[in-house]
Amino acid sequence: MPRMTMIEAIRSAMDVAMGRDDDVVVFGEDVGYFGGVFRCTQGLQQKYGRSRCFDAPISELGIVGAAIGMAAYGLKPCVEVQFADYVYPAYDQIVSEAARLRYRSNGEFTCPIVVRMPTGGGIFGGQTHSQSPEALFTHVSGLKVVVPSNPLDAKGLLIASIEDPDPVIFLEPKRLYNGPFDGHHDRPVTAWSKHELGEVPEGHYTTPLGKAEIRRAGSAVTVLAYGTMVYVAQAAAEETGIDAEIIDLRTLLPLDLETIIASVKKTGRCVVVHEATLTSGFGAELAALVQEHCFYHLEAPVARVTGWDTPYPHAQEWDYFPGPKRVGEALIETMGA
Amino acid sequence: MTDNPSPLKFHVPEPEVRPGGTPDFSNVPIPKAGSVARPEVDVDPRNIRDLAYSIIRVLNREGDAVGPWAGTLSDEEQLEGLRHMMTLRTFDARMQMAQRQGKTSFYMQHMGEEAVSCAFRKALIQGDMNFPTYRQAGLLIAGGYPMVEMMNQIYSNERDPLKGRQLPVMYASKEHGFFSISGNLTTQYIQAVGWAMASAIKGDTKIAVGWVGDGATAESDFHAALVFASTYKAPVVLNIVNNQWAISTFQGIARGGSGTFAARGLGFGIAALRVDGNDYLAVHAVAKWATERARRNLGPTLVEYVTYRVGAHSTSDDPSAYRPKTESDAWPLGDPVIRLKNHLIKRGLWSDERHKQAEAEILETVIAAQKEAESHGTLHAGGKPSTRDMFEGVYAEMPPHLRRQRQKAGV
Numbered sequence: 001m002p003r004m005t006m007i008e009a010i011r012s013a014m015d016v017a018m019g020r021d022d023d024v025v026v027f028g029e030d031v032g033y034f035g036g037v038f039r040c041t042q043g044l045q046q047k048y049g050r051s052r053c054f055d056a057p058i059s060e061l062g063i064v065g066a067a068i069g070m071a072a073y074g075l076k077p078c079v080e081v082q083f084a085d086y087v088y089p090a091y092d093q094i095v096s097e098a099a100r101l102r103y104r105s106n107g108e109f110t111c112p113i114v115v116r117m118p119t120g121g122g123i124f125g126g127q128t129h130s131q132s133p134e135a136l137f138t139h140v141s142g143l144k145v146v147v148p149s150n151p152l153d154a155k156g157l158l159i160a161s162i163e164d165p166d167p168v169i170f171l172e173p174k175r176l177y178n179g180p181f182d183g184h185h186d187r188p189v190t191a192w193s194k195h196e197l198g199e200v201p202e203g204h205y206t207t208p209l210g211k212a213e214i215r216r217a218g219s220a221v222t223v224l225a226y227g228t229m230v231y232v233a234q235a236a237a238e239e240t241g242i243d244a245e246i247i248d249l250r251t252l253l254p255l256d257l258e259t260i261i262a263s264v265k266k267t268g269r270c271v272v273v274h275e276a277t278l279t280s281g282f283g284a285e286l287a288a289l290v291q292e293h294c295f296y297h298l299e300a301p302v303a304r305v306t307g308w309d310t311p312y313p314h315a316q317e318w319d320y321f322p323g324p325k326r327v328g329e330a331l332i333e334t335m336g337a
Numbered sequence: 338m339t340d341n342p343s344p345l346k347f348h349v350p351e352p353e354v355r356p357g358g359t360p361d362f363s364n365v366p367i368p369k370a371g372s373v374a375r376p377e378v379d380v381d382p383r384n385i386r387d388l389a390y391s392i393i394r395v396l397n398r399e400g401d402a403v404g405p406w407a408g409t410l411s412d413e414e415q416l417e418g419l420r421h422m423m424t425l426r427t428f429d430a431r432m433q434m435a436q437r438q439g440k441t442s443f444y445m446q447h448m449g450e451e452a453v454s455c456a457f458r459k460a461l462i463q464g465d466m467n468f469p470t471y472r473q474a475g476l477l478i479a480g481g482y483p484m485v486e487m488m489n490q491i492y493s494n495e496r497d498p499l500k501g502r503q504l505p506v507m508y509a510s511k512e513h514g515f516f517s518i519s520g521n522l523t524t525q526y527i528q529a530v531g532w533a534m535a536s537a538i539k540g541d542t543k544i545a546v547g548w549v550g551d552g553a554t555a556e557s558d559f560h561a562a563l564v565f566a567s568t569y570k571a572p573v574v575l576n577i578v579n580n581q582w583a584i585s586t587f588q589g590i591a592r593g594g595s596g597t598f599a600a601r602g603l604g605f606g607i608a609a610l611r612v613d614g615n616d617y618l619a620v621h622a623v624a625k626w627a628t629e630r631a632r633r634n635l636g637p638t639l640v641e642y643v644t645y646r647v648g649a650h651s652t653s654d655d656p657s658a659y660r661p662k663t664e665s666d667a668w669p670l671g672d673p674v675i676r677l678k679n680h681l682i683k684r685g686l687w688s689d690e691r692h693k694q695a696e697a698e699i700l701e702t703v704i705a706a707q708k709e710a711e712s713h714g715t716l717h718a719g720g721k722p723s724t725r726d727m728f729e730g731v732y733a734e735m736p737p738h739l740r741r742q743r744q745k746a747g748v
């Protein structure tokens with residue numbers, strides 16, 4: 001099977017989707033001729049022509065708004081926002097329009113769009129290249145929110161998102177583009193080519209939205225994670241020797257509650273981790289769901305390890321990033337409680 | 338009505354040449370230096386619509402300053418201007434190299450565009466406020482902001498005035514009329530208008546200046562700025578630096594069917610001018626004209642600087658993937674430093690020898706500043722801002738939840 005980085009897998013997903021369906025179009029800033037600043041769309045314009053893959057003016061509002069109009073016509077746009085940090089000009093189009101179109105027109109118009117964007121920190125990108133805004137989208141009725149953690153899933157989830165009849169926010173943890181980064185910034189990262197999840201089928205397949213994956217089976221404590229934090233949690237489990245069960249949520253909405261409940265009922269403990277800020281983060285939703293469904297099985301409070309409630313700093317990147325040390329401390333604390 | 342409508346066609350603009358092709362700017366009309374009239378500043382914007390389609394130029398190919406826009410600067414000021422541009426260029430070269438050496442994460446240079454911010458700054462006075470992008474460091478250099486401070490910010494070191502919180506080059510200095518750079522494009526264009534409106538509301542005398550790149554004019558914030566500036570006749574100069582490229586995207590994608598970026602102002606009834614951005618004297622003359630309009634309550638002015646981004650977009654970019662390597666050599670407006678230098682030599686105020694000497698002196702000054710900055714640390718070595726600094730300054734007063742988090746972090 002071919003080996004792919006996450007960038008190649010994402011590119012392959014769009015390639016396969018465009019090849020199968022003429023209605024799939026791809027555009028965004030620097031996306032056409034150049035192939036995107038992270039090269040996720042490289043070669044697509046050459047292969048499918050300028051009408052199917054093209055450069056957009058620097059207007060995120062314009063990109064998403066135009067995608068909604070195209071979707072209303074019957075196309076399936078998969079657009080790129082250069083960094084999740086730049087999605088805010090498009091927020092009104094996403095929240096007030098894309099998310100509600102089906103509902104308010106009673107299905108007369110629908111919005112099968114995908115809005116892709118690199119998310120998360122770890123690249124010394126400061127406050128405008130590091131944010132994790134997933135909770136701003138999970139809070140909105142009508143959106144689906146996907147965060148892949150590896151090439152195999154990224155391709156399957158992106159094809160599923162493009163084929164989905166509703167708008168999908170597709171957040172790509174940029175620190176994972178080239179390898180499973182585990183938060184140890186002072187160590188080299190294994191390349192995806194040396195990782196089993198870097199084995200990606202060439203052709204069409206989908207990974208269903210709403211299905212989590214257990215990355216590490218364990219009995220002591222359940223860790224709920226997604227994106228980069230999956231590997232951080234794995235490192236923390238190895239380093240503390242705590243037999244954590246690590247669940248990679250893969251899609252935040254719809255959420256695979258069944259897998260979460262089954263695991264927490266088994267372990268009786270739960271630690272939620274994400275890079276995004278703490279207050280009103282997606283971890284709050286997870287913690288609430290866990291206590292609603294597993295309260296009588298819990299032996300310790302549900303813990304959260306997240307980014308601090310500050311803008312993402314530049315120099316203090318590794319003080320901000322919730323690395324294996326902080327996750328490990330939470331595991332120990334949760335076990336001790 | 339047509340009985341057999343023909344299929345519609347989708348249009349996507351493309352640049353004239355791509356890598357492998359021969360750069361060609363023969364389609365870019367360049368008016369002769371001195372050929373564009375200079376209207377009185379109280380002109381009705383409706384009567385100067387042609388200025389949005391021309392290019393105001395002062396320095397001609399022979400190195401003479403000609404026409405009605407010439408003569409706004411003394412000899413001393415011109416020599417100083419040359420020095421500012423040379424300083425900015427040397428500063429860029431050193432910081433670009435420092436980034437390559439791993440002393441910082443990121444850098445953005447001005448190569449080819451030095452005249453725009455350096456000359457514009459000389460038309461401002463203490464108290465005016467710029468809302469700059471990341472490519473206007475000439476406002477600081479020409480405004481006398483200490484280079485060491487800029488470097489401390491770039492290195493995110495223990496003396497970083499922004500405490501390591503911001504990406505390199507995203508400076509902020511109220512005293513030097515330099516608003517905090519956001520990094521999110523165009524957000525600050527409308528803020529410049531708001532600042533100018535405030536000055537008018539308070540009956541003050543200060544004016545504001547907004548800055549945006551060609552590519553970033555596509556953001557809605559740009560249009561919001563023009564509406565507000567037009568409606569309230571705000572005392573603001575709205576600058577568009579058209580350096581032909583927005584990362585890999587040529588200016589035609591943002592400009593679309595409008596002939597020029599300056600022409601965007603016409604529908605709003607805003608006075609709109611285009612100027613040779615590689616001509617220090619022309620930039621200054623237009624800056625003087627536009628700032629005077631603002632100061633005299635005559636309303637906003639939109640200025641497009643026609644220039645060329647010679648370097649990469651940033652240290653994360655490699656332009657050879659999307660434009661011919663030699664494109665900058667073919668750029669018809671030349672190099673701003675060489676053009677002013679030749680003019681001063683021609684006038685007997687400067688010489689090749691003095692230029693070389695100045696280059697050496699400037700390099701020495703920049704290196705001295707760099708040494709001092711590096712003695713306070715670089716991104717990954719030496720003194721750095723504290724983890725505590727990361728928690729400070731989110732609010733005027735730290736709320737309890739953040740205090741708890743800071744304690745949890747053990748700082």
Ligand SMILES: Cc1ncc(C[n+]2csc(CCOP(=O)(O)OP(=O)(O)O)c2C)c(N)n1
Pocket residue numbers: 029058082086089472520521522549550551552553554578580582583584646650
């Ligand atoms: C809202 C937003 N969208 C996208 C970006 C990413 N980005 C940074 S610079 C840039 C190109 C800007 O080009 P231009 O406005 O022409 O300015 P130049 O870099 O040429 O000076 C882009 C797309 C951003 N910083 N902010």
Ligand SMILES: [Mg+2]
Pocket residue numbers: 550551552578579580581582583584646
């Ligand atoms: Mg530009």
